[in-house]
Amino acid sequence: MRIFHIHSGGVQELHALPHPLPAQGFLWLACARPAFQLRLPEIQQHLQAWLGLQLVDLHVSDLLNAHLPSHYDYTSQYDLLVFRRLGAGGGGGPGDGGGAASPAEGAPAPEGPARRSGPPVLRRIDTSPVGFAVFDKVLLTVHPTDCLVRDAYAARLLAALPAAQGDVREGRASPVAGSRIPTSPADLMLRMVNLMVDGYLDLRRELTRQLDHWQTELLKPRARYVNWTSLLEARLSLHGLDETCEDQRSAVQDWIDALETWDTPDTPAALRELDLLKVRSRDVLEHIERVVHHVRRLEQSTETAVQMHFSVQSNRTNDIMRTLTALTAVFLPLNLIAGIFGMNFEFLPLIHKSDGFWWALGSMGLIALALVLLFWRKRYLARTAR
16 A cells, blocks of 8 residues: 655655645545455544544455446545556556556465457457545555556656655655646546547557558458458457446446535635646546547447448459359250250251351350440440459
8 A cells, every 4th residue: 555645846756655644635545445444444444543434345346346337426524436557458548557466465476367369459449447435635546566557647747856866754746837736636537537538549559550450451342351350359359448437437427426416615726726626627528528429339340340341242242243144144055956956857948058167156155245345335244343
């Protein structure tokens, strides 16, 4: 568990939970899920001492649930947001949890979604939940053991000064100059959520490139082998990502609706802070909607590519059948003539003449040539332009 004291003068990383709540700023308690389970009594005890309240048992279960979808809930004393970030299926940007991470203290084994088969870009669509409990002076976050969001944002907060310039007893510190310090637990939560959404936005380019490659392969007229397993995996992954983003959008929209119910602050500074929270919340919602729009467009493009593939194959089959039909039609009159002269009648035209065979053969050749020219003119034997 990492503990940060964030205030107007900077950010300090503490080694232990402080007994009195700091008079200025707020605390950020960032726990891995196994560490949160092990230290839950201690955390509840400090919350009771600091704020006179504890987490509700149902919310504790939500924070410990590694398979919970994104959702928002609240009490009269704090808000709870569960938001799914990109999981550890593959490496990637700061928004996902790619890469191995050392287990948290007391963690039996790193948790994470099952690995998928197929291209690496599909494995990165696996997600896992991050929980946020937002109090007035405390932000409690519960992460998976392999989550890089916590470390990435903590490094951003502490990047202004080297560790040697901080308080050795209290950890590292960074001043306000050159860095944007969150002004409240809700502000910090929204910044971290925005960082996770950016991971989804970074995934769009790789998904588009992969699906464009599949579309090119599907639209080749003579393509015989198509990796339908990978294509099905892509469609299922995109459908799951669509559902995940819908849950995220619903959770953030519920948070925005809850912001509208907050009491209007009396001071201009507090009113401005509330307005900034609303603006940042709407910005996060807009980013999620962009991801949803792109995912749905990719789903539609994939379905269209599959339909066009079968349409191309059907057109190719029609071309082959049309050519065979035209050739059959060319030989039908020849078969008719051969059948007539093959009848067992004693008196047939040209049958007893020395040049009768050549007259019949020439007639058959002229008829065949005329039919070929006719079918070629009508483009029955021409290849369809592609």
